[in-house]
Amino acid sequence: MKITILGSAAGLPTVDRGLPAIIVEVEGELLLFDCGEGTQRQLMRAGVSLCRKMRVFITHLHGDHLFGLPGLIQTMNLMNRVHPLGIFGPPGLKKFLEETTISTMPEPVFDLTVHEVKEGEIALGRQYRVIGALAEHSVPNIAYKLIAGESSGKFNSNKAEALGIPEGPLRKDLKSGKPITLEDGRHIDPADVLGKPVRGISMVYSGDTKPCSSVIKLAEDADLLIHEATFTHDLGDRASAEGHSTAEGAAGVAKSAKVKKLLLTHISARYPDGKVLEDEAKNIFASSEVVEDLKNYDLKI
């Protein structure tokens, strides 16, 4: 799982930090989380082709998280993109895209589908799945969890052979975790023929949120949590009033969820050096780091 931060600013970008966007590559497929203004050029700078298989996940309908979407679609169009593009996000996304794009560009040449979603299982890929939970912001914000490479355990054909399980639907049931009964009445449990389940790797991206229990639950035992940390703790009241987190608050979420690593993003322009936020978080959760634009943070299965 190759994670590249494309933009890590809060609402107001700077020369160093672009508007929110994260591109994740899983086994050749691309998942883009948020699409702030300038994302298409950041993708180019990161060496990611806009013609590749991609799905987009928008956390919430504030401009700084989605104003890059119309331009991304227009450029994909000019590139004669072939692969379909699925865009997932909160209700209202479809109307926004229709209104911004209809008058300003021709009909997309590729298949563009907008999925208005809320929480639960949101998307399934060949090698991954994405689930969502509602975080706590001033407008509905979906925190996304991406789980890749998980499997219920490798099927042991030798064992199946020895147990006399015929090839076909019975084996398929076992592979998908269902117990079966053979013609001779013997019950076979999936554990009898499957190897150790593979947990896979997982990352959670909070979008904009106060520290909240739904993100803690979503991030439980995740390998990586990318959480917003707009302010330092001295601006805690403002953070809370605006539905944002301090670095301390984000670290508290990471600690409660027992994640392996915390990346802090959505950094207010008032902090030209993010170290002050990193230090604050490290006091509570040691494995904390403030992200940099165009830096890679990879997770190995």
Place this chain on the structure above:
Amino acid sequence: MKITILGSAAGLPTVDRGLPAIIVEVEGELLLFDCGEGTQRQLMRAGVSLCRKMRVFITHLHGDHLFGLPGLIQTMNLMNRVHPLGIFGPPGLKKFLEETTISTMPEPVFDLTVHEVKEGEIALGRQYRVIGALAEHSVPNIAYKLIAGESSGKFNSNKAEALGIPEGPLRKDLKSGKPITLEDGRHIDPADVLGKPVRGISMVYSGDTKPCSSVIKLAEDADLLIHEATFTHDLGDRASAEGHSTAEGAAGVAKSAKVKKLLLTHISARYPDGKVLEDEAKNIFASSEVVEDLKNYDLKI
């Protein structure tokens, strides 16, 4: 007149060329021509504060020329901008801005006015005026001419005194170019009391257009013409069909209009090196140059 190219790509940006935008500074006031995605960060890179006096002129309602506008307004809002912002552009601009911004950001804290315009005199500043002409593109496109520092000639108080012209409305009439009649019946011509008129300096920005007579007329004797040159001449048929210009075509406009200098912009991503376009233009109009992003092209009065 300090001119900085913020973006010089055609519809599809590259790592080197951002989407169309040009910022011009005239005696401390800013004029932004087009506002492609990413303009706000390009302004920051150019060291231009988003809180300063500014007017925006949009050539046409294609996404690559205006998708930076909602984000620019949002950022100005977050910066608590005080100065009003006037945005000029073709009919439909108001609706686009209402639809993109209303649902995604709070009401601007500054005075935002959208002027839907077509041609003729479009805006008057303290030290400049902007006039427009309809170019020839697939949708209505306004080419803008900015004239700065022009004056009808300095008023010579000594001469006025010697001629016995009383202070007050009669002198005001002469200053504005109107002849007057004194109480004693003498006729006074403005030329009798005014110095040599100052022509000022002028630049024309074409937006997206085929080579056309209205841009030639608008650009007549201008100091600078910034004209689109999307393609080389071998793609002339395509340029014409899509309402664009070749470098050759742009140079022809510059030659016919007798401008002093031609800058070529709106460069298709198929030309990683713009020199091929520059050479093509130079064959027809020697003082041609392909622009670079963030480079300054200054005009002195």
